[in-house]
Amino acid sequence: MQYISTRGAAAAQDFRGATLAGLASDGGLYLPESWPQFSKAEIAAMAGLDYASLAVRIMRPFVTGSLSDEELTELCQQAYGGFAHKAVTPLAQLDERHWLLELFHGPTLAFKDVALQFLGQSFAHFLEGHDRALTIVGATSGDTGSAAIHAVAGREGIEIFMLHPHGRISDVQRRQMTTVLSPNVHNIAIEGNFDDAQAMVKRMFGDSALTDTLDLSAVNSINWARLMAQIVYYFAAALQLGAPHRPVAFSVPTGNFGDVFAGYVASRMGLPVERLIVATNINDILHRALSSGDYSRAELSPTATPSMDIQVSSNFERLLFDLGGRDGAAMAETMRSFDASGALQIDETLRAAIGERFVSERVDGDAMSRAIRWAYEEARQVIDPHTAIGLAAAHRYDGDPAVPVVTLATAHPAKFDDAVERACGIRPALPTRVGDLFDRQEQSTVLPNDYEAVRQFVIENAMAKANA
Numbered sequence: 001m002q003y004i005s006t007r008g009a010a011a012a013q014d015f016r017g018a019t020l021a022g023l024a025s026d027g028g029l030y031l032p033e034s035w036p037q038f039s040k041a042e043i044a045a046m047a048g049l050d051y052a053s054l055a056v057r058i059m060r061p062f063v064t065g066s067l068s069d070e071e072l073t074e075l076c077q078q079a080y081g082g083f084a085h086k087a088v089t090p091l092a093q094l095d096e097r098h099w100l101l102e103l104f105h106g107p108t109l110a111f112k113d114v115a116l117q118f119l120g121q122s123f124a125h126f127l128e129g130h131d132r133a134l135t136i137v138g139a140t141s142g143d144t145g146s147a148a149i150h151a152v153a154g155r156e157g158i159e160i161f162m163l164h165p166h167g168r169i170s171d172v173q174r175r176q177m178t179t180v181l182s183p184n185v186h187n188i189a190i191e192g193n194f195d196d197a198q199a200m201v202k203r204m205f206g207d208s209a210l211t212d213t214l215d216l217s218a219v220n221s222i223n224w225a226r227l228m229a230q231i232v233y234y235f236a237a238a239l240q241l242g243a244p245h246r247p248v249a250f251s252v253p254t255g256n257f258g259d260v261f262a263g264y265v266a267s268r269m270g271l272p273v274e275r276l277i278v279a280t281n282i283n284d285i286l287h288r289a290l291s292s293g294d295y296s297r298a299e300l301s302p303t304a305t306p307s308m309d310i311q312v313s314s315n316f317e318r319l320l321f322d323l324g325g326r327d328g329a330a331m332a333e334t335m336r337s338f339d340a341s342g343a344l345q346i347d348e349t350l351r352a353a354i355g356e357r358f359v360s361e362r363v364d365g366d367a368m369s370r371a372i373r374w375a376y377e378e379a380r381q382v383i384d385p386h387t388a389i390g391l392a393a394a395h396r397y398d399g400d401p402a403v404p405v406v407t408l409a410t411a412h413p414a415k416f417d418d419a420v421e422r423a424c425g426i427r428p429a430l431p432t433r434v435g436d437l438f439d440r441q442e443q444s445t446v447l448p449n450d451y452e453a454v455r456q457f458v459i460e461n462a463m464a465k466a467n468a
């Protein structure tokens, strides 16, 4: 399988190349040159497989040429063996029509573990026998940083530097990063805000003196391997609810459009998906794009669902490219104009194509709180605020009432305990497996909001390892 860039100018890569690069050299995102297809009979034959075996079936056509069946099987078993639930992503029923797909049984209690555990295994596999270490740098406002750290902690050949804004993330989120004491994990608390941290990371990728010295890599959701790993749970859920003989709808709390794009890929591969419901909070660029064609940047409003607080959705480019005729040159021009003006208008033809597979809803904080209360009072399920945005959107969905609607539960409620308690009066406890989080020792370095200081810290620590 070869991967092409959405902007048409970068050379095609195999799975290994696309995974290690993350972003294509022309600034575009990698997509497989064609969608693998599963027949109804092939999908029916997947029923009853354990999660790791299902993952091998789904991912196999995407990794040909880079991983053998044995290697892929090994990576999937390693990635999913550590989840706290045997089913990895179990379904919970809310009522006759509504279901929750629990994606938070990984080490850091959010759905990003499902993808990053696999990505961590893939990085380690592809780097085996390499003489230069891979240096991962990232900025986090919460979930991505901890999931990435847990995915690569202790791995040979990888150093990870994760920047977070000092004093501005929750205690649970900070401790999930700073209590990982592996020598290849470097937590940096920046005396600034999240935007300062992110700007420094962007600057490092553009700093040629730095990129000549270190092999820099990123782990954000533009990496194709992350999206690919997320396709699996759409199949797992639909199979349990009767696919391929019955369609299913999915409601997805959305930020960067990564998770819901994986659902779109599942449908392109033959899974009968009635609709994908794109659920946004009040930072609603995607809802505006899908409902009126207006994809334009707006002022960011902080909410109780910080992992969905975005101004632009990086992975939306993949959908525009795929449904817009896969014209790389045209896409490059579209994105150039979007970067310059902060806005783009989606034409009628493209909107109609998107509308065949997607609907969208914008859910405000009151509706989010009502959904938390509804889940608790009607189904005795305590859900997190992100999941509640998805559930509120699922309740508004007016598709065929016989079709089950699955809401993706993207975080464990204990990660956002204050907001949950405010909504339904219950303060969810951390699961026992992470219950000693508050007793563990922390390790991090506070640095000033100064690029040179951070750059120097990264170089010194990465080089110390290289020379050891």
Ligand SMILES: *Cc1c(COP(=O)(O)O)cnc(C)c1O
Pocket: 110, 111, 112, 143, 144, 221, 253, 254, 255, 256, 257, 258, 259, 260, 307, 308, 386, 410, 411
């Ligand atoms: C990252 C995240 C999301 C948004 O996922 P995208 O792939 O960016 O759309 C939703 N909920 C939680 C809890 C997250 O951590």
